[in-house]
Amino acid sequence: MHLTDKEKRMAGGEEGEGVRRSMELLIKLGDSFGAEKLAPISYGHISYDFCPEKFWNLMTEGLEKTSHRVTTHPSYQPEIWKEWGLPLADRWIGEHERKLETFKRLGWLRTETCAEYLLGIIPRKGDIVSMGGSCMQVANNSLFGARVDRMGILVSLAAAVCGRTPLMGLLLQENRYASHIVELKDLDVSDWTSSHYHCLGYCIGDRIPGFRPVAVNGLPPHLPFDFIRALVISMPTSGSVTLGHIVGNTPEAPTLDAACGGKRPEHVITIGKREMAETWQRLNVWENDRVDHVAFGCPHATIDEIGRIAGLLEGKKIRTSLLIGASAPVETLARQQGWAGIIEHAGGHFLPVCPSIGNPFTRRDIAGEKQARSAATNSARSAHYLATVSGVQVFFGTEEECINAAITGRWRGKVPIWK
Amino acid sequence: MEIGAHTVCAGKAEGEAVVYEGPFSFMGDMDPLTGRICVPRHPLEGQSLVNKVFVFTTGKGSSAGDCAAWAARENGTMPAAIICLESEPILSGAVIITGIPTVDRPHKNPFDLIRTGDCIRVDADAGIIEITQK
Numbered sequence: 001m002h003l004t005d006k007e008k009r010m011a012g013g014e015e016g017e018g019v020r021r022s023m024e025l026l027i028k029l030g031d032s033f034g035a036e037k038l039a040p041i042s043y044g045h046i047s048y049d050f051c052p053e054k055f056w057n058l059m060t061e062g063l064e065k066t067s068h069r070v071t072t073h074p075s076y077q078p079e080i081w082k083e084w085g086l087p088l089a090d091r092w093i094g095e096h097e098r099k100l101e102t103f104k105r106l107g108w109l110r111t112e113t114c115a116e117y118l119l120g121i122i123p124r125k126g127d128i129v130s131m132g133g134s135c136m137q138v139a140n141n142s143l144f145g146a147r148v149d150r151m152g153i154l155v156s157l158a159a160a161v162c163g164r165t166p167l168m169g170l171l172l173q174e175n176r177y178a179s180h181i182v183e184l185k186d187l188d189v190s191d192w193t194s195s196h197y198h199c200l201g202y203c204i205g206d207r208i209p210g211f212r213p214v215a216v217n218g219l220p221p222h223l224p225f226d227f228i229r230a231l232v233i234s235m236p237t238s239g240s241v242t243l244g245h246i247v248g249n250t251p252e253a254p255t256l257d258a259a260c261g262g263k264r265p266e267h268v269i270t271i272g273k274r275e276m277a278e279t280w281q282r283l284n285v286w287e288n289d290r291v292d293h294v295a296f297g298c299p300h301a302t303i304d305e306i307g308r309i310a311g312l313l314e315g316k317k318i319r320t321s322l323l324i325g326a327s328a329p330v331e332t333l334a335r336q337q338g339w340a341g342i343i344e345h346a347g348g349h350f351l352p353v354c355p356s357i358g359n360p361f362t363r364r365d366i367a368g369e370k371q372a373r374s375a376a377t378n379s380a381r382s383a384h385y386l387a388t389v390s391g392v393q394v395f396f397g398t399e400e401e402c403i404n405a406a407i408t409g410r411w412r413g414k415v416p417i418w419k
Numbered sequence: 420m421e422i423g424a425h426t427v428c429a430g431k432a433e434g435e436a437v438v439y440e441g442p443f444s445f446m447g448d449m450d451p452l453t454g455r456i457c458v459p460r461h462p463l464e465g466q467s468l469v470n471k472v473f474v475f476t477t478g479k480g481s482s483a484g485d486c487a488a489w490a491a492r493e494n495g496t497m498p499a500a501i502i503c504l505e506s507e508p509i510l511s512g513a514v515i516i517t518g519i520p521t522v523d524r525p526h527k528n529p530f531d532l533i534r535t536g537d538c539i540r541v542d543a544d545a546g547i548i549e550i551t552q553k
Contacts, residue, residue, distance in 0.1 A: 025516065028428075029511055032426070032427050032506070032511050047483075050483050050486050051486060052486060052490065055516075132482045133482055134480065134482045134509070137482065149508055151508050151512060152482050152483070152484055152485030152486070152509045152516075153485060154512060155508070155509075155512040155516075168508075205479075209442075209477070210477050210505060211478075211508075236479070238480075239480075240479040240480065240509070282460075285459050385447055387458075388448070388457060389446070389447055391457070
């Protein structure tokens with residue numbers, strides 16, 4: 001790999017051990033993919049809470065304030081978990097506080113969300129950004145046309161430390177054209193909700209081998225933001241698609257030809273009623289209908305989603321625990337609207353945590369004997385990780401079905417009748 | 420029998436093969452405490468990957484894959500080596516950080532040649548997969 005003189009000094013340890021180790025990792029990764037050089041990033045996005053402390057310390061050792069912006073993924077909130085009486089909350093406090101201290105010392109931004117674009121931190125088309133969080137990667141690539149390659153959370157820390165990322169994969173225009181086309185067959189989407197798009201995205205991710213871009217053809221143009229977001233963020237859960245072109249909806253896909261770079265890929269995958277029904281059933285992993293917990297906000301909730309949930313909960317009390325994953329600024333807006341108050345009065349909670357992987361109610365290593373044994377969600381991504389990481393029973397359905405479950409403590413959701 | 424392959428992470432290891440003709444993520448597919456496949460209804464549900472040579476198609480899923488791999492390495496529950504058809508950056512980062520000898524793009528289809536239980540030697544320095552015992 002070609003390195004500039006400054007990069008050679010960074011790799012040689014002149015800017016400290018953290019930078020040296022981070023450069024070593026980026027160079028090894030880039031070499032394994034044949035990257036010719038490193039590219040400077042517009043900004044970096046990391047996760048300090050998901051990062052093991054030992055690795056965090058190795059990579060940030062000797063690091064000074066960075067000149068580039070660095071933001072962060074959903075955080076843990078062990079002090080609040082403790083207030084809520086979650087028995088193992090104490091265990092998480094020390095490590096969280098120590099890493100947060102370094103994070104703040106470096107001048108990095110506590111965005112604490114997987115949906116930073118809702119805070120106005122939006123890369124421009126063509127900006128190179130390094131990011132942890134596969135949902136951030138696919139959303140910023142697909143919805144805004146930023147250049148974000150797939151990378152792990154630990155690698156994203158190395159990229160943020162160095163302000164550089166290997167020039168490879170989706171950073172290169174020739175790799176951004178669709179290698180597979182998804183054609184929708186006999187599906188009437190006129191009454192679909194976000195959950196239906198989550199299901200479609202999960203179904204696509206599962207059927208596309210590998211990590212190359214796809215183009216989804218056959219959806220109406222100008223779909224609501226929440227719908228195309230749900231569609232693309234579910235793809236890297238069941239698979240590894242990190243750029244989904246939604247023809248007529250996303251910036252690099254005004255037409256199918258544009259999404260494919262003028263060359264028609266050979267691989268066409270058709271999705272119809274049978275595939276959708278199978279996927280919806282697969283996302284439901286439960287034996288009895290008792291619901292202990294309801295999780296919203298994967299990815300972090302938009303203000304519209306919170307408004308709809310508040311509308312459904314007004315004047316109601318819930319029997320389950322209910323968590324909405326949302327960034328602090330979006331929660332503040334919801335509070336200003338009076339919606340946060342309605343939801344909390346009903347018994348719900350807001351936190352800037354990941355409600356899927358880092359959900360304090362369903363994680364046995366946080367909630368201990370108070371662990372919820374079953375959870376309902378409107379997100380395919382959440383359904384997948386609640387079942388696998390927390391190991392709980394999972395109900396997947398629409399927002400309305402999830403709210404009904406919260407109020408009654410029972411699941412009455414139905415697999416949709418596909419039109 | 421030897422099969423050439425491309426090096427993702429250098430190193431040498433050997434062990435018993437576990438073959439799965441599908442994608443894999445360290446986050447959510449393998450319990451880092453036990454090293455076992457933990458996906459409900461997965462064809463390999465409950466199968467241990469500890470010290471095995473794990474053969475699969477490609478990486479997938481969450482970017483926390485490298486964090487989960489790190490946790491598994493701390494617990495001593497990682498596979499000995501990995502062979503896949505084509506790696507992707509999250510999987511590659513995970514194996515480079517944890518130092519698991521890994522090769523991809525094998526010159527022959529490993530799903531035709533390797534069965535679960537075969538003894539496999541992976542020389543990722545040289546980019547060679549050797550089937551030592553069927």
